[in-house]
Amino acid sequence: xxxxxxxxxxxxxxxxxxxxxxxxxxxxxxxxxxxxxxxxxxxxxxxxxxxxxxxxxxxxxxxxxxxxxxxxxxxxxxxxxxxxxxxxxxxxxxxxxxxxxxxxxxxxxxxxxxxxxxxxxxxxxxxxxxxxxxxxxxxxxxxxxxxxxxxxxxxxxxxxxxxxxxxxxxxxxxxxxxxxxxxxxxxxxxxxxxxxxxxxxxxxxxxxxxxxxxxxxxxxxxxxxxxxxxxxxxxxxxxxxxxxxxxxxxxxxxxxxxxxxxxxxxxxxxxxxxxxxxxxxxxxxxxxxxxxxxxxxxxxxxxxxxxxxxxxxxxxxxxxxxxxxxxxxxxxxxxxxxxxxxxxxxxxxxxxxxxxxxxxxxxxxxxxxxxxxxxxxxxxxxxxxxxxxxxxxxxxxxxxxxxxxxxxxxxxxxxxxxxxxxxxxxxxxxxxxxxxxxxxxxxxxxxxxxxxxxxxxxxxxxxxxxxxxxxxxxxxxxxxxxxxxxxxxxxxxxxxxxxxxxxxxxxxxxxxxxxxxxxxxx
Amino acid sequence: xxxxxxxxxxxxxxxxxxxxxxxxxxxxxxxxxxxxxxxxxxxxxxxxxxxxxxxxxxxxxxxxxxxxxxxxxxxxxxxxxxxxxxxxxxxxxxxxxxxxxxxxxxxxxxxxxxxxxxxxxxxxxxxxxxxxxxxxxxxxxxxxxxxxxxxxxxxxxxxxxxxxxxxxxxxxxxxxxxxxxxxxxxxxxxxxxxxxxxxxxxxxxxxxxxxxxxxxxxxxxxxxxxxxxxxxxxxxxxxxxxxxxxxxxxxxxxxxxxxxxxxxxxxxxx
Ligand SMILES: Cc1cc2nc3c(=O)[nH]c(=O)nc-3n(C[C@H](O)[C@H](O)[C@H](O)COP(=O)(O)OP(=O)(O)OC[C@H]3O[C@@H](n4cnc5c(N)ncnc54)[C@H](O)[C@@H]3O)c2cc1C
Numbered sequence: 121x122x123x124x125x126x127x128x129x130x131x132x133x134x135x136x137x138x139x140x141x142x143x144x145x146x147x148x149x150x151x152x153x154x155x156x157x158x159x160x161x162x163x164x165x166x167x168x169x170x171x172x173x174x175x176x177x178x179x180x181x182x183x184x185x186x187x188x189x190x191x192x193x194x195x196x197x198x199x200x201x202x203x204x205x206x207x208x209x210x211x212x213x214x215x216x217x218x219x220x221x222x223x224x225x226x227x228x229x230x231x232x233x234x235x236x237x238x239x240x241x242x243x244x245x246x247x248x249x250x251x252x253x254x255x256x257x258x259x260x261x262x263x264x265x266x267x268x269x270x271x272x273x274x275x276x277x278x279x280x281x282x283x284x285x286x287x288x289x290x291x292x293x294x295x296x297x298x299x300x301x302x303x304x305x306x307x308x309x310x311x312x313x314x315x316x317x318x319x320x321x322x323x324x325x326x327x328x329x330x331x332x333x334x335x336x337x338x339x340x341x342x343x344x345x346x347x348x349x350x351x352x353x354x355x356x357x358x359x360x361x362x363x364x365x366x367x368x369x370x371x372x373x374x375x376x377x378x379x380x381x382x383x384x385x386x387x388x389x390x391x392x393x394x395x396x397x398x399x400x401x402x403x404x405x406x407x408x409x410x411x412x413x414x415x416x417x418x419x420x421x422x423x424x425x426x427x428x429x430x431x432x433x434x435x436x437x438x439x440x441x442x443x444x445x446x447x448x449x450x451x452x453x454x455x456x457x458x459x460x461x462x463x464x465x466x467x468x469x470x471x472x473x474x475x476x477x478x479x480x481x482x483x484x485x486x487x488x489x490x491x492x493x494x495x496x497x498x499x500x501x502x503x504x505x506x507x508x509x510x511x512x513x514x515x516x517x518x519x520x521x522x523x524x525x526x527x528x529x530x531x532x533x534x535x536x537x538x539x540x541x542x543x544x545x546x547x548x549x550x551x552x553x554x555x556x557x558x559x560x561x562x563x564x565x566x567x568x569x570x571x572x573x574x575x576x577x578x579x580x581x582x583x584x585x586x587x588x589x590x591x592x593x594x595x596x597x598x599x600x601x602x603x604x605x606x607x608x609x610x611x612x613x614x615x616x617x618x619x620x621x622x623x624x625x626x627x628x629x630x631x632x633x634x635x636x637x638x639x640x641x642x
Numbered sequence: 643x644x645x646x647x648x649x650x651x652x653x654x655x656x657x658x659x660x661x662x663x664x665x666x667x668x669x670x671x672x673x674x675x676x677x678x679x680x681x682x683x684x685x686x687x688x689x690x691x692x693x694x695x696x697x698x699x700x701x702x703x704x705x706x707x708x709x710x711x712x713x714x715x716x717x718x719x720x721x722x723x724x725x726x727x728x729x730x731x732x733x734x735x736x737x738x739x740x741x742x743x744x745x746x747x748x749x750x751x752x753x754x755x756x757x758x759x760x761x762x763x764x765x766x767x768x769x770x771x772x773x774x775x776x777x778x779x780x781x782x783x784x785x786x787x788x789x790x791x792x793x794x795x796x797x798x799x800x801x802x803x804x805x806x807x808x809x810x811x812x813x814x815x816x817x818x819x820x821x822x823x824x825x826x827x828x829x830x831x832x833x834x835x836x837x838x839x840x841x842x843x844x845x846x847x848x849x850x851x852x853x854x855x856x857x858x859x860x861x862x863x864x865x866x867x868x869x870x871x872x873x874x875x876x877x878x879x880x881x882x883x884x885x886x887x888x889x890x891x892x893x894x895x896x897x898x899x900x901x902x903x904x905x906x907x908x909x910x911x912x
Contacts, residue, residue: 163895376850428849456850471847474725475683476664478847 145615146217147238148196156198159208164246167196182241185234186227186288187499189551190582192235194221199246203321203329203360209242210358210612211327219615222354224296225267227288229501230581232300232353236616242358244295250274251361252335259318259335261363264295280366283310287487295359301351303577305487308538309402309441310367313350320346321361325608333363348603353579354614356607370441372448373402375482376456377424378470379432383408383512385466386436389459390508390537392466393438396455400448403439407534408515411489414532418495420488421481428469434512436537437486489534493545497529500546500559506572511535511542514566518544521562527552541576564590580618588619650707651771651810651832652762653695656755657688657711657726659719660781669884676882684722687776689729690838693845694774696730698808705810708732708768714754714873716741720861727856728848734861739873745782746873752790757869759795770833771813777802777837788837798830802839 150170157165166178183192200206213220219239226233235241244265251261255278262271269289272282284297286304296302298320301313310316319334332346349356380386386406394401407415412435416423423429442448452472459467473479493499506514515533522528527549535543544563548555564574568590575584575591588597597619604611604619611621659682661667668677684692692711699706711726713719714737723734737754739746746754755773763769778785792799800806800817804825807816813832818825820839848856866873894900 161895378850422844422847425846425849428847453853457854460850460854467850470850472728472850472853474728474848475689476662476681477683477686480664482847 145219145611148218148240152212152216152218153196155212156209160198160200160205164199164201164205165196166199169195182223182226182243183234185231187229187494187501189498190231190234190236192221192241193238194235194241195238197223197241197243199243201246203247203323206242206247206323206358206360207327207329209240210323210325213240213612214325214327214610217610217612219612220358221614222295222299222358224265224293224299225288225291227292228296228300228581229503229578230575230583232579232581232583232614232617233296236582239615244293244358244360247360248293253278253280254335255280257335257337258366258368259363260366261319261333261335261361262294264293264298264321264359264362266294268292268294268297275366276369279369281369283316283365283367284313287490294362294364298350298359298362299352299354300579301577303536303539303541305403305405305483305536307536308404313364314347316365317346317350317362318365319363320349320359322346322349322357322359324357325610325613329360330357333361335363337365351579353581353618355604355618356613358613370402371443372445373439373441373479374448374452374473375403375437375439375479376452376470376472377482377485378436378438378459379424379428379468380434380436380466381431381468382433386434386511386537387508389436389466392459393455396458397438397440397451400440400442400451401438402441403437404538405437405486405535406434406511406537407437407486407489408434408512408532410530410532411492411534412485414492414496414530415485415488418488418492420492421484422478423485424471428471430468432468435485437482439483486534489532489543493532493547497547497549498551500548500551500555501578502544502546502559502563502574503576503578504542504544504563504567504572504574505540505576506542506567506570508537508540510570511537514542514563515544517566518546518559518563521558522546522555525555525558528555539576561587561590567591582617585616585618585620651702651705651808651813652707652768653698653709653772653774654755654759654762654770655688655691655695655709655711655726655731656751656773656775656787657692657713657722658685658776658779658781659683659713659715659722660685660779663780669882673881673883674879682718682721684725685776685779685781687778687780687838687840688722689725689845690840690842691774691776692726692729692731693843694803694806694836694838696846697843698806699730702808702810710735710762712737712755712758714746714751714866715739716743723861724856725848727859727861728853729846730852731859733859735864736861737864737866737869739866743873744875744879747875747877748784748786749790749876750871750873751787752794754866754869754871754873755787755791756794757871761869772808772815772832773797773835774806775835775837777839788835792835795833795835797833797835799835799837800828800830801837803836804839804841806836806842 166174168174168179179197182197183194198209221235221239221241223233223241223243247263247265249263253260258280275281284304285306298313298317319332321333322330324330440448440452473482519531529547532545533542535541564587567574573591574587601619662681662683663686665680670677695709709731710733711723711731712735713723720736723736759770775788800819802820803817804820805818815830815834817828
């Protein structure tokens with residue numbers, strides 16, 4: 121049911137075009153809507169504009185990002201059901217110069233999935249069918265809009281699992297995962313999507329359908345085009361189908377949470393764990409005391425008992441996966457015995473899951489940090505790759521820098537130690553320019569001085585367009601631009617994300633460095 | 643340990659290995675049982691019973707002399723005994739039957755437990771004062787063992803406990819139990835049987851030092867015949883079937899279509 125309002129009148133168009141747009145872009149009109157309505161059913165169009173005039177509440181969720189930090193002004197969301205429909209939409213938008221934002225589960229953490237202005241949102245949510253699965257090779261072909269968790273559920277009876285897993289699994293889509301090259305909790309074991317994605321079907325900005333949906337493990341026939349779209353964040357085309365290699369479910373899995381007296385022990389511990397567990401090690405995740413306390417505070421998983429937590433500076437979650445429970449357990453017990461009996465133990469103590477329920481509960485303590493942070497306040501999220509030995513130093517430097525700053529509720533660090541990826545979160549009661557200016561560009565400069573990456577896995581989105589230079593040299597950025605311009609000469613695909621248009625091709629005034637589209641900075 | 647005038651208490655916690663509650667149950671193609679080639683763990687209500695015994699000791703300190711767990715089950719039941727020992731129980735008994743044997747019924751389990759309790763008193767000089775066990779096992783949901791055991795022993799019973807206060811020196815227990823729409827408070831003299839409900843406590847993780855210690859704790863292995871028990875079931879399972887599958891729904895594009903469909907199906911406006 122839809123209420124009829126004149127909400128569309130409250131969104132004056134054209135003059136609201138943001139400054140990050142290429143000159144050539146234009147706003148959607150009702151005749152464009154008529155065109156879409158000629159091949160899309162009513163249920164695939166949500167629009168506050170006449171003749172649809174849906175209420176603003178119908179469109180709100182598509183305009184707001186997961187953190188409540190970025191806010192778009194789209195009037196229209198299209199929810200196509202087939203690749204052909206996507207192609208028709210994109211072709212029309214390209215002809216007319218209308219900006220498009222591909223949107224998956226809208227769980228992205230860098231403002232990439234919502235419009236910066238009034239671009240049309242192209243939601244993949246209606247494309248959610250599994251196309252094929254071969255239980256022998258483990259190759260799954262699915263529509264881009266399939267939710268990650270539903271794919272895991274689909275594979276479970278076939279004794280296979282998705283090669284990636286992340287806290288957002290209940291909402292994020294495989295297309296969104298590919299578009300952001302999501303890393304997550306299984307990367308240590310199964311590698312990145314650049315390896316496990318075997319093929320993609322992509323609707324290019326011209327409307328052409330690029331069918332590279334192969335199910336081949338090996339295919340050396342020239343340039344591997346699909347790689348360009350992995351991590352492209354919706355700026356080169358719309359991913360509509362994904363072919364991905366899925367591993368068999370390990371017969372046995374175990375996990376432990378270890379309590380460490382000091383951060384310096386993490387690195388030697390990682391060494392021991394790798395050496396003693398070998399091929400069964402499947403995750404090594406770190407969370408500092410603040411992250412743990414926050415997860416417990418917001419009910420993410422059952423807490424450890426007080427005497428186990430006492431004196432712990434940080435925690436490590438170790439997961440093993442293997443083919444034979446007895447074999448894995450023996451290895452794990454040997455490791456734990458070694459850790460407990462060492463002359464100067466690296467750990468205080470720890471807990472070992474005794475059942476699948478406890479296994480999930482221990483994981484929830486780590487996976488739940490992201491959600492706990494969002495319950496605690498507004499988060500500045502930095503997802504950086506730096507040498508492991510610097511993790512704590514960066515967290516402490518940030519704490520020091522923000523000491524006594526109004527509105528700052530806490531600074532925490534956690535992350536995928538196994539991959540050298542630190543999640544640094546600054547939690548505040550609201551987004552303020554003061555906090556933002558203390559963090560940037562200072563933090564990016566620091567990461568750059570450590571030869572790190574300003575975005576290990578979340579991407580650039582709208583949040584870090586201005587900061588790309590800290591991790592990419594001029595030559596790289598120039599060639600990225602050329603690629604973008606070749607695929608998308610009019611700049612319709614996810615404008616204002618990843619790369620800004622060249623100077624002189626910008627509508628309105630150029631923006632000052634450091635200002636994204638965060639509400640607090642507007 | 644300080645000797646006290648009153649005799650110290652011994653607690654027995656019977657535990658069962660069941661399919662883990664997070665596993666989706668599938669009926670086998672022959673319709674004779676369910677697929678058991680899946681993850682197993684300790685019956686959750688039994689885990690609560692183990693936790694409760696340990697908490698009672700933490701509360702009553704030296705007044706509780708021993709916490710013994712017993713599992714009647716196939717060889718792999720030893721895994722749940724290890725888990726209970728890792729949580730903090732002192733010792734275990736495994737009454738083992740072969741994998742091929744049918745699973746025993748509550749009456750046979752209650753008789754086995756009674757035999758163990760008598761044996762503990764006569765042969766081990768460690769008479770059991772309190773049996774804490776789950777109100778039901780999540781696999782067959784019978785919910786009978788505790789009651790039958792109390793009946794066979796002629797002991798008092800407090801079932802579906804949500805709170806247990808032990809008076810170790812007075813050898814009595816105050817138990818709050820869940821009843822329809824509320825709770826009731828019972829008081830009884832030991833020895834006694836208590837069955838646990840979900841709200842009683844939240845079981846702890848097994849800590850690494852305790853897991854290591856558990857490896858050295860004694861587990862006695864017995865066969866049903868050692869106890870003079872015959873576990874053969876009195877009932878025969880004829881057939882197991884899944885609930886009827888729901889018919890798949892259909893999506894409608896418009897409200898009009900929905901109304902038309904409802905009319906078609908015979909719905910009328912009131
Ligand atoms: C609780 C939580 C935990 C997270 N944990 C991790 C983690 O461990 N590791 C990690 O890497 N990330 C993590 N993330 C962020 C991660 O990037 C996203 O969760 C996920 O990969 C995005 O998928 P999505 O479908 O929600 O995409 P969206 O958020 O909808 O979109 C993300 C970007 O991809 C583009 N896009 C989406 N779908 C398509 C498509 N079909 N074609 C082209 N472009 C498309 C969008 O335009 C946008 O730029 C987490 C997020 C949350 C909320």
